[in-house]
Amino acid sequence: MTSNPGQDYSEYDYSDHLEELKNHSKEKGVDLHAEYCREAACVITVIFNVIIFLLGITGNGAVIWIAGFKMKKSVNTTWYLSLALSDFIFCATLPFLIVYIVNANWIFGLFMCRFTSFVMTLNMYSSIFILVIISVDRCITVKFPVWAQNQRTAKKASLVVVMAWFVSALLSIPSAKFRDIANESSTVKCYSNYEHHHRAVVFTRFTLGVLIPFLTISTCYSILICKLRANHMSKSTKPFKIMTLLITTFFFCWLPFHIVSIIELGKSKDSPHDPIFHTAQQLSASLATANSFLNPFLYAFMAKDVKKCYSFLSKIESAIDEETRSASG
Template sequence: SLNIALLFNQNNTNGTHCPDQDTWEWLYAGQPVYIILLAVLGIAFNVFVLMVFCLHKKACTVAEIYLSNLAAADLVLVSCLPFWAVNISNGFNWPFGLFLCKVVNLGIKMNAYSSIYFLVLVSIDRYVALVHTMSHGRMRRPKYAKLGCLLMWSFGLLLSVPTLIFREVKYFPEFDVTACFLNYPNETLELFCDGMLIVFSFIIPFSIISFCTVKIIQALKIQAIERFSAEKTEQKATTLMLAVLLAFLICWVPFHVVTTLDVLLRAEVLGGCHLTTVLDICNQIFTYLAFFNSVLNPILYVIVGKNFRKKVQELFKQWSVKRTTSSESTRSNLSSTLKTVL
């Protein structure tokens, strides 16, 4: 995550003699522009996705409920990023106060963790639909999907409690910087919190997703061999789900691997000046690669999601009919008024 360690690295004050000043300059120069670009594209794309799901006349399917909540989580995450762009361009001086320091970072953390659990729900939904076809009618109901989403939002908030409690704004006179940073009371608690997050935000969900994906692929192969065709809607939803999962893994796995190595480094299981510098730089690069996933998901809905594209077309037709009806009604009222006047 973004914290005061960036500034310490920039000023070469991490207690070592690692020559990282030149290495960091190019990174800091490009970060604000990239973050703003992510935020603009992410907000526009995810608002579009939510509009399609919410305004379409047909009720959302179970899979669409999960994907709409994923889009909402992505939207909140990218909406918080401009604050960090300003923070970095301002030399890591946080100008927004303590409340926004906590809320902005809570939004980023909470929705990053909620996102992966919405994908867990999507994976389980596809697994039940294709592997346990006899029982999916009972289990795959919209009310259960909505309850599951509510639990995932709550779980994401629970995982983010340390961010809400320990984020502080503090002036560092030696650097002349007022920074928004994570200030754990001791290193043991910090390592414990980071370890818990690795387990609950990476190892457990990744294991569930991997199991479901393997079973889904096996089921699709068996269906192909037996020349058994599942419902087209199920096949299309599964294709989209696999594409979204692949994108998530490409974007997020490097971040979690680096985070795990960083925890091992701070626990003194690993060591070395060169490793510290490499992990610091990789942490920044892979953090923004992970955030790019929030922009990529809506693009995948359009490219891979045939049902989504169909919904978009139907929504535009729906709007076109309303405009035509409204225009004809206006003309009719105007005609009636003129007849009365004349």
């Protein structure tokens, strides 16, 4: 069955929220283009996304500069550079979403409708895959230190990152394939036309984007904790504190989105609008989007002597350098 554009069950691009506000405006006899962004939900959403765009471009750009050009190339800087690139690319597509929310009209054509959705999903997969890779790398480093010292190189790390991005791109293809645009009176809607593949897409995204990564990371951390306790290091070194915070933040931001997506499968498209579920969709989508700008500020926050008044860039460099020494140590 083909999805009706007016009954969109989209990814985190707010198309469903636009449709609800559109219907609400029509019921009141209000012109959507004149009134839509006077709605509190629209104003808040636009402001929130503008903030994410500005902070995300600035913060991730700083990490790209530091890890990619300023610091000596290493395994660790390769991991952090990849994370920053993923978030930077996603943040760069946010202006399209912002314009869409403000105008309630997709003016960028079918290609960009599909491309922005592809980039959003690519960001999710590439970020979690890199976090899994870092966790496995840390586990191997602690469990097999001699082998790791001889085999861990920046060149091999770069190859692993390229493979992770390739797999992420393949898994993101459905997000582009099932996007479509439709004319509705004087507006154009960019929406997800899943046909009968909606359930498969949601469960694939949850399994590969949350469940398997969570189990893998949990296993790696269990091995790490046991090894460090056996060596009486767990209390003295505070190992991998940045990675722990990054992983926790990722799941905190993305898990609600996946849960809401699964709950959505059980809802009838013809059922009356549920304001509580609608709010849950908005909040989970916003939280998932927010993850793209947080990492650089977590680096700065976790740097040594965080209270000292030295530059944001220096704090990021200090944090990455500290994490590198912690891993190699």
